[in-house]
Amino acid sequence: MNKFLELLQSRVGSPLLTGADISERYQHDWSSEPAGVPLAVVRPGSTDEVSAIMQLCSQHGQKVVVQGGLTGLCGGGNPRPRELALSLERLSGIEEIDIASMTMTVKAGTPLQVIQEAAAAKGFVFPLDLGARGTCNIGGNISTNAGGNQVLRFGMTRNLVLGLEAVLADGTVISSMNKMLKNNAGYDLKQLFIGTEGTLGIVTRAVLRLYPKALSRCSALVAVSEFPQVIELLHKVTRDFAGSLSAFEVMWNNYYHYITDNVNGIVSPFVERHPLYVLVELEGGDQERDQALFERSLGNALEQGMAADAVVASSQREREKFWKIRDGVAEIGPFLRESANFDVSVPISFMQPFLAAIERELAAKLPGARMLVFGHIADSNLHIVCYTGRREDIKGMYAIVYGTVGQFSGSVSAEHGIGVQKLNYLHYSRSPAELALMQTLKQALDPQQLLNSGRVLSNDLRAI
Numbered sequence: 001m002n003k004f005l006e007l008l009q010s011r012v013g014s015p016l017l018t019g020a021d022i023s024e025r026y027q028h029d030w031s032s033e034p035a036g037v038p039l040a041v042v043r044p045g046s047t048d049e050v051s052a053i054m055q056l057c058s059q060h061g062q063k064v065v066v067q068g069g070l071t072g073l074c075g076g077g078n079p080r081p082r083e084l085a086l087s088l089e090r091l092s093g094i095e096e097i098d099i100a101s102m103t104m105t106v107k108a109g110t111p112l113q114v115i116q117e118a119a120a121a122k123g124f125v126f127p128l129d130l131g132a133r134g135t136c137n138i139g140g141n142i143s144t145n146a147g148g149n150q151v152l153r154f155g156m157t158r159n160l161v162l163g164l165e166a167v168l169a170d171g172t173v174i175s176s177m178n179k180m181l182k183n184n185a186g187y188d189l190k191q192l193f194i195g196t197e198g199t200l201g202i203v204t205r206a207v208l209r210l211y212p213k214a215l216s217r218c219s220a221l222v223a224v225s226e227f228p229q230v231i232e233l234l235h236k237v238t239r240d241f242a243g244s245l246s247a248f249e250v251m252w253n254n255y256y257h258y259i260t261d262n263v264n265g266i267v268s269p270f271v272e273r274h275p276l277y278v279l280v281e282l283e284g285g286d287q288e289r290d291q292a293l294f295e296r297s298l299g300n301a302l303e304q305g306m307a308a309d310a311v312v313a314s315s316q317r318e319r320e321k322f323w324k325i326r327d328g329v330a331e332i333g334p335f336l337r338e339s340a341n342f343d344v345s346v347p348i349s350f351m352q353p354f355l356a357a358i359e360r361e362l363a364a365k366l367p368g369a370r371m372l373v374f375g376h377i378a379d380s381n382l383h384i385v386c387y388t389g390r391r392e393d394i395k396g397m398y399a400i401v402y403g404t405v406g407q408f409s410g411s412v413s414a415e416h417g418i419g420v421q422k423l424n425y426l427h428y429s430r431s432p433a434e435l436a437l438m439q440t441l442k443q444a445l446d447p448q449q450l451l452n453s454g455r456v457l458s459n460d461l462r463a464i
């Protein structure tokens with residue numbers, strides 16, 4: 001062990017992992033971005049230890065990659081060979097549930113599912129939810145400003161964090177463990193660490209918002225003939241359900257029929273085929289009253305021509321069948337090898353021309369290309385799967401889709417962040433002035449470029 005690692009070991013209570021002791025788990029996230037074995041893995045068990053580690057790293061100019069549950073999809077937590085991996089896995093646990101304030105105070109390495117279950121045990125819900133819930137950590141969720149399944153009603157992670165504690169690159173601890181919704185006393189410093197993917201500081205603790213558990217849930221699958229009617233339907237149910245609309249998942253026919261025609265056990269409840277399908281849900285406080293409101297609203301939508309057909313779920317089993325169609329994307333990997341998956345956003349008013357432009361470009365540049373589209377359109381979020389079956393076309397698909405996102409004032413990252421994967425495309429969604437301000441913030445908080453260097457903002461990765 002070299003001198004630096006000996007000093008590092010003296011500052012933390014748990015053994016450093018080096019050489020063969022660094023298991024596969026610390027070597028990459030869920031992306032297929034370049035990764036390697038880090039210099040060592042350090043696993044602090046307290047904020048003080050994180051601070052001591054960063055003081056030492058800043059004295060020695062040691063670069064650090066921060067690791068949560070490593071379910072990230074953009075390569076942000078992937079170590080480079082000379083980096084120190086700082087894993088938050090031992091900084092885990094719930095410190096407090098404040099019933100009156102409806103808040104939960106947690107350590108950054110706490111898995112999301114543990115937080116959800118602890119909230120449920122007290123009759124609350126922590127509404128952040130995503131497929132990686134069992135493995136991802138709240139620190140990772142905060143750093144990537146995770147979205148997931150309930151953004152329409154509760155917002156992204158940013159909306160669910162009231163207070164936060166973070167350690168800067170020089171070891172300074174910034175503790176803003178606020179529990180109040182209103183607090184305009186100066187800058188809202190926690191925002192520096194939400195969605196900045198560990199480039200400005202290491203999140204160590206957070207105060208989260210809890211909500212009362214919903215007592216009712218109504219679901220329907222609605223068939224629609226044209227995209228403008230999808231928007232009308234969205235406006236109608238938003239108005240009719242008065243804040244209780246909890247899902248509005250739109251599936252274009254290319255996606256819907258691909259799933260219902262190809263994936264075993266997934267069937268469409270409609271006899272006829274339609275251009276668009278919407279999974280609509282309401283969550284409220286009274287099943288009988290809400291069901292009546294839900295069915296009346298959809299009945300009106302049918303009468304007014306916003307919907308061509310609709311099937312209301314009469315049981316949990318039926319609801320699950322609808323969601324299986326929406327979540328069927330997880331099952332298509334074996335059919336669509338060498339596909340490119342995009343999670344982008346564009347203003348709703350641009351969605352139709354945006355998709356038409358991509359289709360045109362794909363047809364012109366990549367013969368035989370197909371695309372499948374679905375999305376949480378109320379969040380402006382579209383998921384696009386493009387494929388030709390040829391691996392060599394993937395780069396071309398990235399250029400076409402991200403380039404078109406830029407033309408339509410969209411975002412190359414609706415969720416998941418930039419990491420290293422989208423570094424080359426960030427300029428499609430951010431102006432030179434915005435990028436320069438990001439660099440200024442980075443320079444001010446981490447002048448030695450120690451934290452997650454080369455992620456989000458360009459920086460020479462070969463130097464690491």
Ligand SMILES: Cc1cc2nc3c(=O)[nH]c(=O)nc-3n(C[C@H](O)[C@H](O)[C@H](O)COP(=O)(O)OP(=O)(O)OC[C@H]3O[C@@H](n4cnc5c(N)ncnc54)[C@H](O)[C@@H]3O)c2cc1C
Pocket residue numbers: 029030065066067068069070071072073075076077088108129130131132135136137138139140141142143144145146147148149197198199201202203204415416419452455
């Ligand atoms: C099956 C599956 C489904 C998913 N669904 C969604 C989804 O619906 N919505 C969504 O947004 N994402 C989704 N993701 C992506 C991923 O789960 C999220 O980005 C998640 O928030 C990452 O958390 P993590 O703890 O695994 O972070 P990691 O992968 O460990 O890290 C992600 C980034 O955050 C940084 N980081 C981690 N912890 C900290 C910390 N404490 N302080 C500072 N920086 C830190 C890392 O350096 C890295 O840059 C999904 C992933 C999978 C595998």
